[in-house]
Amino acid sequence: MAEDQEKPTTERRIHVLPVELLDRIRAYQADNNIPSEVEAVRRLLSEALQARDSIDDIMKQVAAQFKIDRDLRNxxxxxxxxxxxxxxxxxEDNCVRFGMRTGDAGSISKDGTMQVGTVDDEGYFRLGENWPRARSWTDSPAPELDEEIPF
Incomplete structure (x- = not known):
């Protein structure tokens, strides 16, 4: 019988970087009192990837964390x-709401119900669209599917 293998949480990679970029990483490391260059690179990559996150990306992360820990504060x-x-x-006791710099907003309740919407500059949340969003028949397919049709 095969044993269940857990997916490793880290993976070793070697990347070749220009000296100028390494100098900038080391400066970031020194400015932030980060003990290792590896940790400085991890933080920079994490921040760069977070800068690309959409409301759907963050909602996926919230949903994944909810599967691990149902405590809303955590x-x-x-x-x-x-x-x-x-x-x-x-x-709040039964809900967490968050707003993004883009004006998008999301929430999760104690029972796992998730919604998206918007938040204004005064902090007023307008949530009401369930997440994940239901795909409708009018949604167009991904463009790469059209490119593969042989006729």
Missing amino acids: IAKEVLTGHTRVNRLEI
């Missing part, structure tokens, strides 16, 4: 508080 701590695109956070 979800806020693990996913939202350190995220570079999240600029507003409300934690």
